[in-house]
Structure formats: structure tokens, C-alpha cells
Amino acid sequence: MFDYEILRVIWWVLLGVLLIGFALTDGFDLGVAALLPFVARTDIERRQTINAIGPTWEGNQVWFILGGGAIFAAWPFVYAVSFSGFYLAMFLVLAALILRPVGFKYRSKRPDPAWRARWDWALFVGGLVPALVFGVAVGNVLLGAPFRLDSDMRSFYEGTLLGLFTPFSLVTGLLSVAMLVLHGAGWLSLKTDGAVRERAQAYGKVAAVLAIVLFAVGGAFVAKGGIGYRLVGAVDPLGPSNPHMATTVAVAGAWLDNFAAHPWMWLAPVLGFAGPVIAFLGISARKDALVFTGSSIANVGIISTVGLAMFPFILPSSIDAKSSLLVWNASSSAGTLFTMVICTVIFLPIVLAYTAWAYKVMFGRVTPAQIQAGADFY
């Protein structure tokens, strides 16, 4: 029914859907956690902030877990090379993400202010660190990672943890933080009232401006900073998943090739700029729904820009012309991709339906008065 090429493109699109799904849902949880110490000053305000994401963060986090599982199933080379290569960075993300659920659930179990202050820190770290490291990782994917595959397809990584932090990857890291903080502010605009909402919107304005500036700086790096990769010769999109069969070369500015060839792709970066502008205007006009819409558009636009710029690259190697991972050479077998498409077609709509129902059940603003009255809150 589908040939191997189409299956691979479908899974490339689904990879994007998962990343965007993660940013749209868990992204605001990360942003809210990173904003926690700044938008909420009293204990009641902190609980108000935490409970704005309380009933739904757990489901949102599954986008991250599913992302891991789907990359494993559909792009095993990418799963193996990137997670073992970015080993210590992955540990930092995991440790931070582990702190988060524990922080949500345990913080309010004791009245002791010192106990609660410690968990507030844990939640702040659990929001900020993943947001930063994800952005840094995307920067490094654009730069190419220092790995090579031997003839057994064993991956050897020749970089270090500190080597991940370059000027460009810091720009992408901070862009990720700005984008998710803006999204968090958008969520708090919808879900809280009073002082927390006011402060969230003030930080949201700053985040919107930073997102625009950093996205522009990142774009300038991509255009003029000597970044980019290109295929040498042809690759068979129906060929076996063996990275040695393609040859790639670093070419400055090559990440703009796709936009030159397919002008419709400019829509993605346009949305990346339009989103923060809309969110900013939404804050100024005091239209809460517009703020969240704007921050969501920013997520979609910025993540799509990266994906479209790199196609068909998924993870280029910076040290070996015969190791880069492409849509055409790093996937699972056609049989596995097909099986997983069927599973996704069946289950993803069900997931989206009950997730929507959960949001509907939990709809409405969280106020300090509710927190003081209700026993089921964190």
C-alpha cells in the first residue's frame, strides 16, 4: 500500500508531530515551572501556579516518553546515536524531569516552608534545565554531531558535555527557553487570575521579544555562520537503512537550500516570528486566548523551521562523511514502519479525544480561593 519512501516520510512527519505535540503540551508545563519563583511570591500563589498545570502535566509528559519510544521504533539509529552521544546531557534532562513529578506531588504534603521552598527550586530546575538542554541539543543537531559508525554500525562519539555549548547552540537553547516561557505565560494567562496572571503576562512580553530576537539571531547564524550539510550524489529513498550508503559534506548556508527550492516553506519561519508578535499583542490587548494562540503558533513555526531546513537530514555527522543519519538511511524496516503507522492511526485519535475531554473537565481558572477551599489540590 505504502512504499518504503512514503513510510519514511510519514515517520519524519510524525516525528515532527511528536516534537510539536510535546512542545505544545508539556512545553507550557516546563515554562510554568521555570516561571514559578518569579510569578508567584506567596505560598498560595505558588500553589495556584502549580495547580494551573496540576491535573494535566502527567498526561502532557507522555509526549516526551512517547517521543522516546517512537524514535526508538521508527528511527533506531537516531535513538542509539543521539542518546548515547549526548550521554551526560541526557542525564541532566532526566534528572531534572524526575524532580518535576516528585515536586508536584510532594510539595504540598507538608506545611513546612523550608520543605516547600526546596521543592519550588526543584520545580524551577525541572522546568528550566530541560527547556535549555532541548534547545542546545537542537542547535547541536543543526551543527552536526561528532560521531562515526563503524562497519558493524556501532557508534563512536568524540565530543564532550561542554563541547555541546557553542555560541550557536546557546542561542538555540535560550530560544527554546524563551519560547517555552512564553507558552507557559500564555497558559497562566488562561488558567489563573490576579497577581499571578499579571506577572506572568509581564514576563510573557519579555519572553516574546527575546524569542523574536533569538530566532532572528539563530537565522543569521544559519545563513552566515558557516553551518549546513548537503548530500553528495544520490541516495535511494527505497534503499536499506545503512548510513554508509550516503555521502554528505558540510556546506556553509546549506540549511537554506530547501527554502530556496520550495518557497512555500518560508511559511514556517514566518509563523515562528508571527507567533510571539501575536502573543505580545494579546497581552497588550488583554485577550488571554490570543496570548496562548500566539505562543502555540510560535512553537509550531519554530520547530517546523528546523525540520524543514534539515530535510532529509535528521542527524548529520560532523566528523565522518559516511555516517550522517538521513530520512532515507536511518529508519526501521518497512514492515515496522507500516505496523507503527497502523497503531498510530488507531490510537492517536483516541488519545487526542480523551486528552481533550480531560482538559474540558478541568476547564476554568484556578483561583487562590479555590485552593484554600479544595482538598484535592497539590
Add this chain to the structure above:
Amino acid sequence: MTSMAVVELSRLQFALTALYHFLFVPLTLGLSFMLVIMESVYVLTDKPIWRVVTRFWAKLFGINFVLGVATGLTMEFEFGTNWAYYSHYVGDIFGAPLAIEGLMAFFLEATFVGMMVFGWDRMSKRGHLFTTLMVAVGTNFSALWILIANGWMQHPVGAVFNPQTMRMEVNDFAAVLFNPVAQAKFVHTVSAGYVMASLFVVGISSFYLLKGRHVELARRSFTVAAAFGLAASLSVVVLGDESGYTLGDNQKMKLAAIEAEYHTEPAPAGITVFGFPQYEGRTTTYAVKVPYVLGLISTRSLTKPVEGIYELVADAHARIVHGLVAYDAVEKLKVNPGDMAARAAFEGSKQDLGYALLLKRLVADPRQATPAQIDRAAWFTVPNVPALFWMFRIMAAIGFATIAFFATAFVMSTRHQFDARWFLKLSLWMMPLPWIAAELGWAVAEIGRQPWSVDGVLPTFLAASSLTVPQLWATILGFTALYGTMAVIEVRLMLSAIAHGPEPIEWGSAAAPLATPIDAGFAPVPAE
């Protein structure tokens, strides 16, 4: 090749994180269904006490659930971070169940658990019961997919090596899905979770009964858990037998090691109840045997022999020699994919390729191996016999003890006899046993599979990532510190939640006293 220090440290880290994760998961599996039972009684009878009962156990469930979820994050990514070559080599098969688990199970449990905790006042009674049921279904589905993945490592069916991509690829997804080892493991594991949760509930209820506190809650909880626990403990042992059966078919070496059966036991094979297996001398001394039983369990007959370790090592030796043909063919195909002779040689020997890889521990190119090295490699296929022998026996003894325990508890609860202090005290002492059995069960399954990461396909020492020793120490120490801290906090919160009991006022909010208690409107529970 990756150094053995890196391999051993990677194994240590995986064992630490998996065993830790598995402290919380079985309790989640069982307690979620027990909540469904309790809440169903509430919905059917409309008696407020059952709402109090459900909410009390749901609070303990929540404290436990969060650590299961948090430590599960590590598991989902650890294959990639620490077992990169494994991930490449079998990702085509192994990744799919993990992804489906996320899609089908994690979303379900994680989305509905939020509503289960926060939705008491936002839904009808039946609506809330539905959310509780979805949490239970989600957690148990999650176990199903994980055990399909693990079952494939124990008994790799439906996949074949592809020399063009240098990895295993699926050729029969249905075989992976309906793998008999996975089915047996699933039933055995979730039943073990139900036993653990039942003992947890019986133990805490007994504590209340001993102290004369929250007696109404304790009696009802005791009754539910005694019945649930009796069914579950029978299932865990009977279906442990079922895993023994498939073990005999597919994993003879694991069975021989568990039984410390160095030489083939002629039919009908007896089971070794007790003895002292000697690892170095390769014999078992002071063995006490019960005739017929092992043959019945593992071959379901009185006429088939149960193979011993020496004979299985001889089989492995032959497979290594045969596997070298496949290895040589793969190396030739790497250079010239069009080599038809190599292709034909590979097709005839591919099922033994994994055995040739065992030699890589001794020699870089297995084709250069000496006969002595092939001998040694054949003996690598024997796992740690004394460890398996003892761990299995302790686990099985605990299994039988829980059946006796729950049978007694069930009789007592049907007679409304909740004042036998000796039994209530015994319940407290029994509480840690299911955890010990569950952790041992994991260890038997995983140590018993050594030296393989995937049985007969990929040796563990090849499966690890190309990391360095300092990187591994950094994460092992990091996880130990993080997990250790969380364990201390978790136990303290559990204990204080138990000490606090099911009173209707949220005890954690003492700093901000609540305007309305949770259960306002309900009559106080009698006898409390």
C-alpha cells in the same frame, strides 16, 4: 570492542534503575485494580464509608504512583543512552512495543490519573469510577507491552538478521505479539503485583486493627484484599509453573541453571528442592530431589528428559562453530553485497550468528579463534548457577507462603474474625516479602538470560554503548543520590499518611487550614 568495565558498569546501572523502578510498579498494578473494586462497591452501595476507603488508598496509591512514573522516564531512554548497540541491533523489533506502550497505555493512565485525583467534584460517581478503571487498565496495558518487549529478549521470535543493515528486522510481527514467553510473563508479573498490593492493604489494615484505629475502614479493606490476594497468589504460582513450561521449551539453559542440573536428568525428571550448587566444580552436592516433578513442570510428560548444563554447552559449542560460517559470510557481504556464495552460506547458518559473536570477548575476529577459545565461549553460555538456584527457591518459597497466608486471611474475613492478634502481627511481618520476591523474580529472569542481551542473538558485552568509565560513574552516582533521596522521602510520606489515616481533613495543608473538610456532609464513620 567496548571495555568490560564499561559493560559491567552499564549492567550495574541498568539493574539499579530497573530494580528501583520495579519497587513501585507492581504496587501500582495491583492497587489500581483494588481501587476499582472499592470504588465500585461505593457506587453500587452508595455507602459513604466506601468513599472514605477508596480515597484513603488512592492517597497512598498517588504517593507510590509518582515514583513509578518518574523512574519510568529513565527506563524509556536508558536503552539509547547505555545500550546503543543493542538499540541499533534490535530496535526494529524492540522499539515498537515501547512506542505502543506510550500510545496505548501511558497516555491512558497519565491522563486519567489527573482526573482521578482532581475530579472527585467535577464528575458523576460513575464518571469518576470510569477514570479509576482507565488508570487500572492503562497501568496493566503498560505492563503487557513491556513484557512483550522483555519476552522477545528471552525468546526472540519473528525476526531475522539483515546483513545489509547489520541488524535484526521483523518478519512476523504477530509472532512477537503472541510470543508464549511474553504471555506467561505478563500474567505472572501482574499477578505478582496484585499479591503485593493485597499484602500492602492487608498489612496496613492489620496495623489499624491491632491499634484499634479506623476499624471500619480496616475491616472492609482487609476483606477486599484477602479475596483479591488469594486469587492473585494462586495465579502467581500456577502461572509461574506456566513460565517454567515455556522456559523448558525455549530457554533450557536457564532452567538447567535454576535447577543446578549439570547433567541431563533422564525422564521422568525429578526436581531439586535443596542442594549446594558449586560454580567452579560444576556439580551440585547434597541435592534433595523430588521425583517426577520437574519433568512434569517443564516438559509436561513423564517420558521426555530435561537437558543438563553439560549437554547444553555441547549444543552451544556446535552452534558457535556453525555460527562462524554466518559470521564469515556477513563480513564478505559487507565488502561485496552481491557475493552470491556468501549470501547462500549466510542463509544456511544465520540462526547461529549470535553464537559466533560470543567469541568477540576473546578475539577481535571470531574466525581466528582457537579450539580452546571456542570451548571457553561455549561455557560462557552458562549463567551464574548458585545465584539462580537460590534466588529462584527463595522466590518460590515466598509464593507458597503467600498462598497459605491469603487462604487464612480469606477464611478469617468471611467469618468476620478480625481480632486474631497473632495473624495481624504476622501480616505486618509478611509485608516486605512480595517486594523481595518481585525483585528476585526480575533478577532470575535477567541473570538467567546471561550472557545474552537477546537470547542466542546478541551477547550482553556487545550491546553496551561506547561510553567511558568516568561517564558511567557520574550517572551511577547521580542516580543513586537522586533515587536514594526520593526513597527516603517516599517512605516518610507513606508512613505519615498511614499514621494520619483516613480522616477527612487533608493533613498536609496544616499551614493553610481548609475552610471545608473533604468529606464534609458525610456522617462520621462509626467506631472511629
